[in-house]
Amino acid sequence: MADKHFAWNRACQVCGTLNLSVLYENQLAVIDGRDMSYSVTTCSHCGFHYANQLPKASSYQSYYRSLSKYDVTLSASSIPEIDNYRAEKVISFIQPYISLDKKVFDLGCGHGTLLNWFSMSGWSNIYGVDPAPNAADQANQLYGLSCITTGSLENAVSLNRLIEADLICLMGVLEHLPNLYDDLTLLLNSVKEDASILIEVPACERFTRGDFEPYGEFSLEHIQFFSASSLDRLMENFGFYPITSHILDLPPGTTDSLLSLYSRKQKTDNVIATDTALDEYMAESESKLQLGLSKIKSLVRQPVIIYGAGSHTARLLPYLDDCQVSQHIVGIVDGNTNLQGKQMGKWVIDVPEILINRCPDIPVLVSSYRSQNAINHVLSDIYPNPIITMYQL
Ligand SMILES: [Zn+2]
Known part of the structure; x- marks a missing residue:
């Protein structure tokens, strides 16, 4: 018997309204008793694209437990080349804005590759938090880093040191959080006035770049689909405005990243553009998939x-x-x-x-x-x- 779909109806995580249109039914076959289907929707008020009618949180937890590939012991040589490539680019992006004496917190730091790059590049006040039980051990083994605490985003907020952070990194985090708005509220209310926030998310603007699997961006784990404009709009809710932003080109097979740095500086006069980034992706995905299906039907x-x-x-x-x-x-x-x-x-x-x-x-x-x-x-x-x-x- 399938763990029947709970259909968790979420308000828009950017503007808070619950007025949406369904863009795509991401129907997935039931795997090992879990129905992980969801609807890709567009907020009628602000244009943000996000997954709705989500499976219940326990389905995600049991999915991660049964299929987890993250419980292996890593060696330095098994770290994917792209992790180091990405970290090096992130450091170049941040260097002009964050001096070496600043305190850096990486929330969702994994096994510490980015923190290691911060360390190698001259920062010494660095800390990380990650929910994976073995992340801290792995970071220690791989890089000799002992600055990582095991915990969720909520646990991170209760850490005394977080209030002292000058830079908070949220790399590949926001696209995963079912309670994104609440989690960010909690976090951003706990940081000091002049803290900067560095965010990396898959860039919706680049979903059609190169060769891409039809609808492949609608993975089980990714439930928010950001463009530069929707990320700016989200952060504006909390009084944060972009200092700089850049789309990072990544090798084929990996979606390009949007990197944006925010602070509570004065609001700019820039009008945030309407979000249409997903339109082209939907159309091209559908035509690719239909071409493949017509081949299957004929054979x-x-x-x-x-x-x-x-x-x-x-x-x-x-x-x-x-x-x-x-x-x-x-x-x-x-x-x-x-x-x-x-x-x-x-x-x-x-x-x-x-x-x-x-x-x-x-x-x-x-x-x-x-x-x-x-x-x-x-x-x-x-x-x-x-x-x-x-x-x-
Ligand atoms: Zn909205």
């Missing part, structure tokens, strides 16, 4: 195996239901041992070798965007089955 009229049990498949299955393709699916396989044996929609996720070897004549549909071609190569080398791909990449 799948008989039994088919789905390869891949990730978020791409979770999103694809409701579409395959609608176009009467799902009745032909004999199984879903994935090489990830975390997923094998779990239920996805009507199917139990199988080990690829077992199912594909048992059915050498049945076509295999590759259900992934980013890894489509790599999977196609590997499967073609090992199995005689015909392979179906969705996208022209």
Whole structure:
């Protein structure tokens, strides 16, 4: 029995009104008993794009617990190159505005890569807070940092030192928080008058840059979709105005970041632009997806195996239901041992070798965007089955 959708109805986290239009139903197949579907909506008052009709918080917690990839021990060489690249860019962005004697707090600091860059660049008053139980240990092991406390954003507010912070970093945090407005109220009421706030979020303006998976930005974890204007509007509620802002180009496969630095300085006369950043993304996602679906519809009229049990498949299955393709699916396989044996929609996720070897004549549909071609190569080398791909990449 699925953990039925709770449909948590949220007011706009930027302007507080509950007057919205639905832009996209992000329907996802039920995974391991959890329905993580939500609606992508636009606030009719301020234009902010955010996820609504959310699953209950306990669904998120159990999702993170069962699929968590963050519980592994890290070595310095296993830190993704992009983490260091991003941190170096963040330091260059902040350097002209924050002198080395300032106290820096990184809230949601993970295993401390950015704090390590602050340290290497000459700041010595640095502190971090992260909810992951092993973040502090990892930061110590990786970088010799002992300045990280385990805790939530609420716990961070109760730390005595937070009131002394000159710079508070919220990097890749705001897009995740279901109670964003309340959390920010609590935090920003607890910081000193002349504190600066550095924020990094995925930049809505860049969702269509390069090669992108249709609707792939609507992940389970991201439930706020910021542009520079909606982030400015959010911060203005708390009396914070932008000092500087920049969109950071990141390598293919990673969404570019919006970096903005705020302080309580005098309000500028800049009129905040209307937020239309998601319109193009929606249109291009739909046409890419429909092109892929028409290929599937023309090729799948008989039994088919789905390869891949990730978020791409979770999103694809409701579409395959609608176009009467799902009745032909004999199984879903994935090489990830975390997923094998779990239920996805009507199917139990199988080990690829077992199912594909048992059915050498049945076509295999590759259900992934980013890894489509790599999977196609590997499967073609090992199995005689015909392979179906969705996208022209
Ligand atoms: Zn609004």
